[in-house]
Amino acid sequence: MSDYDHARIKKLVLKGEKHKKSKKRKKEKDEAGSSKKPKVVVDEDAVEHGGWWTAKTAGDITGTVSIEFGDRCYLKAMDNGLFTLGAPHNAGDGPDPEEIFTAFPINDRKVAFKSGYGKYLKIEKDGMVTGRSEAVGSMEQWEPVFEERRMALLSETGHFMSIDPEDDACVALRKKVGQHEICKVRSNATRDVVVDTEPxxxxxxxxxxxxxxxxxxxxxxxxxxxxxxxxxxxxxxxxxxxxxxxxxxxxxxxxxxxxxxx
Structure with a gap:
């Protein structure tokens, strides 16, 4: 737990890329105070999940996210580099620290996920999903597939991420989406929502x-x-x-x- 809490979230690292020491950046001036904040429509689903809203497009999947399977159960990172399904949460509660990831867009279709232990999620040859990679290659890339308001995460091998119902382990074994492959990526990033002004x-x-x-x-x-x-x-x-x-x-x-x- 302590290792997880103290893991540093660094920028996206691609395989073959040389590591460079990062320089401290000057703090940017906050310009938010000069403009009025937009009115926000209440998202009841987000309220039920502690303020974490559902990603509707691949572009929404960036920054701090969680991956939900079922109802209020989130993918959870373990210190051995494997993933399991966390316990159900009460209404109004967000994910636990071990259930929070950082998403990095690769392009307009694919993303990479880094756990709090600083490792990227990868599909192994046997179909297991592990979190032991230091950098992003093809096997660490995932494509969010949306259809009829449902979503699944497609791996480089053509298999969809899912939770094994027998041991709650995270795997990617099937090329067709079933109930175990359906998931939601949730974000707690601030967003601007268009207000419905029609009476x-x-x-x-x-x-x-x-x-x-x-x-x-x-x-x-x-x-x-x-x-x-x-x-x-x-x-x-x-x-x-x-x-x-x-x-x-x-x-x-x-x-x-x-x-x-x-």
Whole structure:
């Protein structure tokens, strides 16, 4: 545990590359304070996993990550260079230190993973996944494959990373994706999320939109909705002209179904 905690995460090292002593870099000025922080939409899935959000593209897999198999169970590095599946976590908890890796993009398709022990994940000839490599060669490269909101990690040999159900060991033995090969790479990096600014009343088709606004502003005692029966084409034209809200109010006013009608 102590060795893991004190392992230094260095830059990506390719095989055949000479090691150079790194020079201390000057601290960059923090410019974040000069601009307003963007509003963030709450990611309920990330909240359930301690703030660790699911990577949707290969470009998301960089920096500090975890690899989740099943529900809240993460790939765990051991001090013997092997990997196993960690114990399930409670809702709201993130991965343990041994379950945290550093991802390095190789190109726009492939990545390499380094454990906290400072070793890269590699596919061996027998299909075992080990973490004993000092540098990245072809066998240390993994390709995230996405399909129908699911993901699997493809090795250089054409086999997908999985967890052996018998002993929870990390292997790559199958060329087809089954339930044991499906995983998620999670990141806790700060991200900018586009805010959904569309009011909830305006979600759906125009008929549903009109119903939503009638429910919101109805003033009648019997609580029965009174919907204008005129053709919704009127609403389509109004939306195109930028006068949707005025037209909706006018239609509600004719039905005496709006608290703001004259």
């Amino acid at each position: 909830k009343e305006e979600k759906g088709d125009l008929g549903e939109v009109e119903k939503n606004y009638v429910k919101k502003f109805q003033k009648f005692q019997d609580k029965k909705m009174r919907i204008n029966q005129n053709d919704v084409k009127e609403l389509k034209d109004a939306k195109a002209q930028g006068s949707l809200h005025e037209t909706l109010l006018d239609r509600r006013s004719k039905m005496k179904a709006d608290r703001y009608c004259k």
